[in-house]
Amino acid sequence: MLSLRRRQGESILIGSDIEVRVAAVRGGVVYVDILAPSHIAVDRKEVRLGLASVKRRAGKPEEKIRHG
Structure with missing residues (x-):
């Protein structure tokens, strides 16, 4: 397992076509945007x-x- 720290607005890339972006952190809840092919x-x-x-x-x- 890989553990990474990211701040709001920062991303993690998985392979060449998947991006996981930290959209917001509010009250201990992390909101993520996932950009991936359909x-x-x-x-x-x-x-x-x-x-x-x-x-x-x-x-x-x-x-x-x-x-x-």
């Missing part, structure tokens, strides 16, 4: 895990959710 699935972890759990209970195979 074919890259971006979800909050709890949402992704919740969807996988629902699909398992429904007997459906897991699939990536695309947001564009």
Whole structure:
């Protein structure tokens, strides 16, 4: 795992086409902007895990959710 410190307005690059930018920090909450191609699935972890759990209970195979 890599831990980095970033201030508001600063970014982290992942590969050549994903940017994670610190948009704001308010009251201990960090707001991030994620710039990624539309074919890259971006979800909050709890949402992704919740969807996988629902699909398992429904007997459906897991699939990536695309947001564009």
